[in-house]
Amino acid sequence: MPRDEPTLGDLEKLTLLAVLRLGETAYGASVRKELAERAGRSVTVSTVYVTLMRLEEKGLVESWLGEPTGVRGGKAKRHFRLGPEGAAALRSERETLERMWEDMEERLVRIEAGDARAG
């Protein structure tokens, strides 16, 4: 990965992915839920916002304040969406992982099967 691209923490990656997955419906609570349900990562509301702000600081997500809604006591949501840099960062992450994974499935299976020669 080129030097000038920000490195991503584990939680940041997952949060980016959650924002990507949620599309138009990404905001603090939905991201937190997505992280809990899909990634099995239970994080506090506070942590979600720190992470989202950090991602915005890195230019990977964009956010804007929506209109107040009654469901949440008349409070406005802050919506998030992936910026082009965020998309690029995710793609790069994915490619790195895929490169690392290339041809490894068989070994993994063998190791899981207890074959000592593998690896």
Place this chain on the structure above:
Amino acid sequence: MPVPAEPPRLAEALVRLLLPPELEDAVAGDLAEEFAERARAGSRVSAALWYWGQLLRLRPIRLRRQLRRLGGAWSPGGRRAVRTTSSGFIEPTMETLKQTFRRLRREPGFATIAVLSLALGIGANTAVFSLVNVLFLQDRGIYEPERAVQIYRVGDSPYWSISWPWYREIRDGTTAFEAVSALRFVPVRIGDRDDVVSAVRVSGDYFGVMGVQPALGRAFVPGEETDVERSSDVVILSHDYWLRFEGGSPAVLGREIRVNARPHTVVGVLPPDFQGSVSGVSAGVYLPDHGAVTSRADNLWGGGRLADGATLRQAETELAVVAAAINAGRPEGATPIEFNMVLESGVHVQPGLDEAIAPMAALLFGVVGLVLLIACTNLASFLLARASDRKKEFAVRMALGAGRGRVVRQLLTESTILSVAGGVCGVILSWWGLRLLLSVPPALPVSVDLDVSPGLRILAFTLVVSLLAGLFFGVFPALQASRSEVAPTLRDESGGTTGGRGTWNLRGVLVVAQVALSLVLLAGAGLFLRSLAQAATIDPGFDPEGLAMVTVDPATTGYEPAEWAPLYDRLLARARALPGVEAAAAGSRVPLQLGNYRTGVRRTDVEPEPGREYWFAQVVYAGEGYFEATGTEIRRGRPLGTPDPGGPVPVVMSRSLVDRLWNDPAFDPVGQPVRLSASEEGGLVVGVTETVHVNGLGDDEAMIYLPMARFEISPVLLLARGSGSEAARAEELRQLAKELDPDLYVHSAMSAERSAGLALFLPRMAAGLLASFGALALLMAAIGLYGVVGYTVRRREKEVGIRISLGADRGDVVRLMMKGGLVLVGTGVAAGLVVALAGGRLLERFLYGVSGTDPLTFAGIAVVLLGVAALAAWLPARRAARIEPLEALRSQ
């Protein structure tokens, strides 16, 4: 709808207290929302517990710190509801640019190859355009060229030179011209330098005809050249010469420089944009043509400028009257004179040369155009492959409402960035290449000087070519992407076994085009190489191997004509004493040296045909031992020997001249008397040589050899044959001449092979260029094919897996994978052969000894191409055999 549960008041108050105002709505809202959900799904108590838990773990300090780092972006009114990418044109374009650069940076290999191949293609086009520009498009610096004419005599070609007396008749016998001039190119020596400066000697108001005012000083005063006393020898410098040798100093006016050992006063410097009468041939200095008056020179190019109100028609009529008057005064049977005018505005280099250069330029443009086309095709193919890999990405973008336009724009941005980068590198490459090409001085009698530095017009051309190229190779993938259907792509149908079918997709067509184009180029290269090989088997009529030569010019050193022959004798005596020298002689020229020095000859026993007083043959003035030294074989009779001072001039002629004079190549002319235009005394044929090639291996110009002893010849070539290095021997010859007289003008020391090399220059260059471009094209086509087959294998992995698990032979699988590729190659070869066979006919005029449809060449090239293509298809196809069925089926 039930009212949602409210979170515990105290806890909520604390949350509000702890949060910065910018986060209040978002965070407290989220907490309230989830509290309500939990309360609905479970109990209010557990929801309240959860809320308190969140409060305890609220990290107000971290949140505030992180918020500060956002720099007010979240403050109310900061960027509220502003969607940065939804509207406007500039913004998305900048964003597209940024995205593109990011993509390219992630694929440095692809970007490098793309830019390089484009640079080669665009660079080649820029180089050829630079040449065309300087030869055909550049302003030659002539004022109102549509009112200036060049005047020739119609002879074997419409552009024969005129003689001084005729020039005088035109000058005095016409009123349609306000100025009339004549000029000839002559090499001169300046100062004591032993280099050759090409000079233009002018008669009449040359600068008036050109409409050129010197930048410094004055033009020639009309009549300056007829001042036979030469009380004032004057010289005008070209702008280039002035800068190079006089440092661009205005103080040069009035300075004396020696031209051919005579002091001349510099009276003017020409403006920089004046290209001279023949663009590309740089005349260093301009001199009044004193000699033309006395020597009745007949190698002049006439020129005239139409007077105010005079028409071209009027000038034509007047010229015809002048010609009629001249013809009336000529002897019975003499060829009638007819003048021919060419408007300067229609001349590019020189009317005769234009006819030869234009098809060469067209050929070159054709070649480099093909190279660029192949480069673009290759990139289009690459981008198509990438586009189909990125299909899903595009589909997602479109599904999210990115719009086709935006996706297409991104792809086109990408291709444009690549092609503009390629164009920038191409300009640099072409400049290097041209400088390299032009820095090798061909052994021409005049110095070629082409200013090919990239000017505005060339940069504009390159930009247009780059953009067109970018559009061309970007439009295919863009079209494909914009056609891609969102839903099926997202459902992922690429893994199906049907996905890999269809050899005849766009990429396939591109491979066919590439193979066809590279076949065309390679066939061209093959034809030129065969032509060269044929040329090498031709007997040039002399033996350049082992022959060294140097030019000595006593005339321009200030020797009197009577002193020339004794000087040559002394030089030859010294040359024969050099170690290793077997034979030495003097002569005016050697074969294959290029040049046009003719003399007239005719039989005495028959009346000349009407309209043809003499046969004109290329003349060589040969000293004693010339035939032995040059290795020219005497087939009949004897060499010239030592002629008597009086009596008929002994003559040796080439078989082709015998054929022309007696209409019978087998006729033995030895002992026959002939009339010569060069001597009143007449000649006697003493010997016959084989056909000798003067201006190229393809010509068989008639040659006549006259003894130097009967004529006063300067400059001459000193020739020495022997063992060892010819270049070293040429240098020895130069040194011994300088030792004998340090002032003697001695130049152009070189081997005869180098001198003869120019005759092969054109076919060698053509073969070299076509072969290297053809190889490049083949490489690109191979890469393209490799990509296509590799891609097919990847897409059909599952199918192959099934086939193998069903017991298909792995060799069969490889063949199956290759088959599609080879069908493409076969089609390409067939299409290429058709085009190349048609194109070969156009090449025929440049070829020697080989037909433009030479079956051996075409078959050979087709076999080479098929071989390379098979390899390029086999390499990726081999991978198919290694596919593990289980893995292939499990993947995706």
